Amino acid sequence: MRRLEGLKRQRFIPIVVSLILLIFIMLFVSLSTGVIQIMPMDVIKTLMNNGTDRQELVLFDFRLPGIILAILIGAGLAVSGAILQGITKNELADPGILGINTGAGLSVVLFIFFFQNSLDTSSTLSIFIMPVFALFGAVFAAILIYTIAWKKGVNPIRLILVGIGVNAGFSAFLMIFQLKMDPQDFRQATVWLSGDIWNANWTFVAALLPWMIILIPLALQKANALNVLHLGDDIASGLGTRVEHERRILLLIAVALAGASVAAGGGIAFLGLVVPHIARKLIGPLHQYLIPISALIGALLLMVADTIGKNILSPTEVPVGIIVAILSAPYFVYLLMKTR
Amino acid sequence: MLSQINHSPILKILINLIALSFLFISIAGSIAVGAVDIDITTVWQALVSFDPSINAHQIIQELRLPRAIAAALVGAFLAVSGAIMQGMTRNPLASPSIMGVTDGAAFALVITLAFFPTVSSFGSVASGFIGAGIATTLVFMIGTFSKGGLTPVKLALGGVAIGTMLSSMSSMIALHFQLEKELGFWLAGGLSGTNWNSVIILIASGVIGLALAIGISKSITVLSLGEDIAVGLGQNNQRIKIIAILSVLILTGAAVSIAGAVGFVGLIVPHITRFIMGTDYRWIVPSSAIFGSLLLVLSDIMARMVNAPYETPVGAITSLIGVPFFLYLARGSGGGK
Numbered sequence: 001m002r003r004l005e006g007l008k009r010q011r012f013i014p015i016v017v018s019l020i021l022l023i024f025i026m027l028f029v030s031l032s033t034g035v036i037q038i039m040p041m042d043v044i045k046t047l048m049n050n051g052t053d054r055q056e057l058v059l060f061d062f063r064l065p066g067i068i069l070a071i072l073i074g075a076g077l078a079v080s081g082a083i084l085q086g087i088t089k090n091e092l093a094d095p096g097i098l099g100i101n102t103g104a105g106l107s108v109v110l111f112i113f114f115f116q117n118s119l120d121t122s123s124t125l126s127i128f129i130m131p132v133f134a135l136f137g138a139v140f141a142a143i144l145i146y147t148i149a150w151k152k153g154v155n156p157i158r159l160i161l162v163g164i165g166v167n168a169g170f171s172a173f174l175m176i177f178q179l180k181m182d183p184q185d186f187r188q189a190t191v192w193l194s195g196d197i198w199n200a201n202w203t204f205v206a207a208l209l210p211w212m213i214i215l216i217p218l219a220l221q222k223a224n225a226l227n228v229l230h231l232g233d234d235i236a237s238g239l240g241t242r243v244e245h246e247r248r249i250l251l252l253i254a255v256a257l258a259g260a261s262v263a264a265g266g267g268i269a270f271l272g273l274v275v276p277h278i279a280r281k282l283i284g285p286l287h288q289y290l291i292p293i294s295a296l297i298g299a300l301l302l303m304v305a306d307t308i309g310k311n312i313l314s315p316t317e318v319p320v321g322i323i324v325a326i327l328s329a330p331y332f333v334y335l336l337m338k339t340r
Numbered sequence: 341m342l343s344q345i346n347h348s349p350i351l352k353i354l355i356n357l358i359a360l361s362f363l364f365i366s367i368a369g370s371i372a373v374g375a376v377d378i379d380i381t382t383v384w385q386a387l388v389s390f391d392p393s394i395n396a397h398q399i400i401q402e403l404r405l406p407r408a409i410a411a412a413l414v415g416a417f418l419a420v421s422g423a424i425m426q427g428m429t430r431n432p433l434a435s436p437s438i439m440g441v442t443d444g445a446a447f448a449l450v451i452t453l454a455f456f457p458t459v460s461s462f463g464s465v466a467s468g469f470i471g472a473g474i475a476t477t478l479v480f481m482i483g484t485f486s487k488g489g490l491t492p493v494k495l496a497l498g499g500v501a502i503g504t505m506l507s508s509m510s511s512m513i514a515l516h517f518q519l520e521k522e523l524g525f526w527l528a529g530g531l532s533g534t535n536w537n538s539v540i541i542l543i544a545s546g547v548i549g550l551a552l553a554i555g556i557s558k559s560i561t562v563l564s565l566g567e568d569i570a571v572g573l574g575q576n577n578q579r580i581k582i583i584a585i586l587s588v589l590i591l592t593g594a595a596v597s598i599a600g601a602v603g604f605v606g607l608i609v610p611h612i613t614r615f616i617m618g619t620d621y622r623w624i625v626p627s628s629a630i631f632g633s634l635l636l637v638l639s640d641i642m643a644r645m646v647n648a649p650y651e652t653p654v655g656a657i658t659s660l661i662g663v664p665f666f667l668y669l670a671r672g673s674g675g676g677k
Contacts, residue, residue: 092497148667157493161433161670164496165663168603172659176652194511269504313516322508329505336497337486 012289015282019296023071026300030067030307031059034314066200070306070320071299072212073197073265074275076257078298079219079291081272082279083254086226086287087247090156091339092332094273095138095258097160099167101269103141104134104262105193106170106177113177128207131263138259141166142251195268195321197306204264211260216295219253223287226250230285268321270328271298277335301327352623355616359630363412366637370408371400373641378404402535410534411640411654412633413542414599415609417591419632420553422606423613423624427560428584432611432669433492436476436592437603437662440503444475445596446527447506454517465541468597471506473589478502480585526600530654531640538598545594550629552587556580557621564621601655604662605632611669635661 031043036058038046046055077095084093095101111133115126146154149162174193219226225246228236236243258272279294305323312318371383378396385391386400418436425434448471452459459467482498483489514523559580562570570577595602609632610624617623636654639661643654 097497097500148671151671158670161493161496162667164438164500165666165670168659168666169663172656172663175656176647179650179652180647194508313512316515318512318515322511325504325508326512329501329508332501333482333498336494336501337482339487 009284009286009289012283012293015293016296019293019300023296023300023303026303026307027067030303030310031063033307033311034058034063061202062200065202065205066197066306067303068205069197069200069208069264070302072205072208073261073268074271074298074300074302075216075295076212076261076298077265077268077272077302078275078279078294079216080254080257080261082276082287082291082294083219083226083250083257084272085276086230087250087254088154088156088159089230089232090160091277091335092160092273093156094270095254095262096267096269096272097167098142098145098163099165099170100138100141100145100163100255100258101262101267102167102170102174103144104138104259105267106174107133107137107140108263109174109177109193113181124203127203131207131211131260134263135256135259138255138262139252141170142255146251192266194319195266195324196319197265208260208264211256215253215257215260216291219250219257220288220291222246222250222253223291226287227285230287265302266319266321268302269325270332271301271324274328274331274335275301277331352617352627356627356630359627359634363630363634363637366634366641367408367412370411370637370641371404374399374404374644406536406539407531407534407640408637409539410542410598411531411637413539413546414531414595414602415605415632415634415636416629417542417546417549417595417632418602418605418636419609419613419628420550420625421588421591421595422632423610423621423628424553424556424560424584424588425606426610427564427621427624428581429495430564430566431492431495433496433607433666435604435607435610436588436596437601437606438496439479439499440475440506441472441592442527442596442601442603443503443506443510444471444473444478445469445593446523446600447471447510448474449526449597450510450513450517450519450523453519453522454513461537462541465538465594465597469589469593472593472596475502475506476585476589476592530602530643530651531599532651534598542594542598545590549587549590549594552583553591553625554622556583556587557625560584560621560625561619564619599654601653602636603655603659604666605635605658607669608662608665609635611665 028040028043032038032040038055038058042051042055043059045051046059051059081094084095084098085091108130111126111130145159145163145166148166149155149159151158228239229243229246229250231239233243236246261268275298276290276294279290279297283289283293302320302324305327306320309318309320309323312323368380368383372378372380376396376399378400382396383400386394386397387405390401391397422435425436426432428434445468448467448469449464452464452467456463479495479498479502482502483491483494486494488494510523511520514520559570559575562573562575563577563580567577570580592606609628613624613628613631617627636658639657640654643652643657646652646657
């Protein structure tokens with residue numbers, strides 16, 4: 001067993017390198033496909049600053065920010081899922097299933113609903129405020145779920161059932177507020193709630209980037225605490241970990257990552273659930289390896305889904321969340337049948 | 341599970357009669373309330389001496405009456421399905437709404453609209469039936485064939501998984517064939533689109549489905565004590581389960597294809613009924629039907645009043661009533677292990 005762990009640790013660097021390579025390949029594929037096709041050679045030329053104005057516009061102003069957002073959101077949701085699965089000791093935990101995404105979504109919809117007149121929702125200011133609102137919603141949802149599920153401690157099964165219930169409640173509120181919107185906003189909200197990288201521009205990248213740059217390394221730094229927590233509360237406190245304290249900090253990190261991702265990418269389901277499982281298969285359960293690998297796989301998966309969504313029914317753009325759900329729901333069902 | 345009180349049969353009949361009279365009052369209220377308020381005497385006149393030249397009578401006969409009846413029937417069907425499911429699986433969270441039924445029906449409906457656009461209203465209801473059946477069967481199979489069996493959490497998560505996948509595929513098809521509006525309308529539809537045709541479909545399915553449900557209600561009582569006991573008493577569990585699933589499919593299929601997403605009625609009502617009526621499903625099934633009707637008729641009135649003159653989807657109302665109850669169950673027996 002220990003030898004196996006050692007072997008997996010040796011595999012860490014090659015896996016990281018090959019994942020980064022795959023991400024770069026996907027970057028080219030994604031840049032060159034779409035409604036306007038651009039040959040891979042032209043992509044390279046344009047990146048080297050030798051393209052036509054039109055190619056530069058399509059690549060730098062439309063496609064590249066969308067792809068970078070996909071990378072950030074994918075990484076954020078995957079790390080969030082990895083942390084949640086670690087602290088709840090539940091392999092089926094995921095920010096989507098627990099209702100954290102819907103909480104963030106409701107908060108953003110309320111924001112659009114109440115400030116649509118006083119504030120242009122695509123203005124720079126509101127783009128920077130929106131992740132904050134999503135964060136409030138996500139934190140509120142998390143506190144609500146944690147409090148309702150609390151009964152002399154938090155049992156993982158109870159946590160998930162409570163999460164499903166809270167999720168349904170938020171969805172009902174969402175539906176009521178959505179129907180009060182005018183048709184344009186309604187359509188926008190519907191597409192966004194099914195998971196869509198809708199506002200692909202550099203301002204949004206700038207709004208999201210600081211969250212990821214701060215939170216993912218923070219999660220990585222807490223990897224050891226996460227490893228110990230995963231062993232169970234008794235062992236963890238025996239090893240001198242302040243269990244509830246560490247759990248709350250980690251929960252906050254996971255919730256913040258999910259909230260920021262939802263602000264930019266809407267309700268992308270199952271990504272945070274499936275990716276940590278794939279990562280665990282590749283590298284084992286130690287979180288200092290699991291978190292970076294999850295981030296990379298999450299980024300890659302969302303890029304692939306984004307590219308598929310843009311091209312499968314061209315010229316109709318299918319929201320990326322739909323593709324992710326169709327790709328990963330069967331795997332989720334498989335996990336569900338396998339676990340007790 | 342809630343603690344049960346053993347009432348005498350006379351008291352039980354009395355409670356049912358009181359609930360039934362409340363149901364009739366709320367149906368009358370449901371007919372009177374709306375964009376045009378009509379007073380109760382006019383409602384009565386429209387029913388007993390219909391006069392086509394009076395506008396209010398037309399509204400009542402063509403819009404309000406079928407809608408109120410449909411609400412009562414859909415509520416009854418969902419509640420009875422929930423009761424049968426909970427009794428059969430001995431699972432307090434079993435109910436049509438958490439098992440992907442609506443998403444299944446929507447999926448089949450979108451496929452029908454996309455590939456056979458000329459389909460009749462009866463055909464689209466039939467397709468909703470089939471879709472609801474497929475989704476329920478899938479979720480049941482996931483629960484039954486997985487390690488550890490059909491636990492509450494398996495059933496709920498299986499419903500989430502199948503539901504999300506089916507609704508994603510429907511959105512994709514809808515986007516491609518430009519049917520988003522139809523899909524959204526149907527999903528949020530509630531009861532505003534009901535007419536006499538829907539009532540006929542509901543009654544036809546109800547006669548079969550409710551007859552099956554009442555027919556096996558005694559066996560469900562035995563089954564709810566545990567499979568071993570049922571086998572010990574010489575009961576053919578396999579046959580009972582097949583009949584039970586069949587009646588659930590007919591009832592939820594009809595309800596969902598008429599009313600769209602109406603959640604949590606099938607979850608809450610059986611619990612309340614068990615609390616009042618005890619453990620005997622010969623009492624639970626008919627009482628669930630009455631209480632379910634009452635709940636949905638009242639919710640439908642609320643749906644029209646909350647944001648008048650606009651309608652709030654009735655499913656959102658029932659969810660807001662049902663979610664606290666679901667959380668209570670999840671905190672208690674559902675997640676007790």
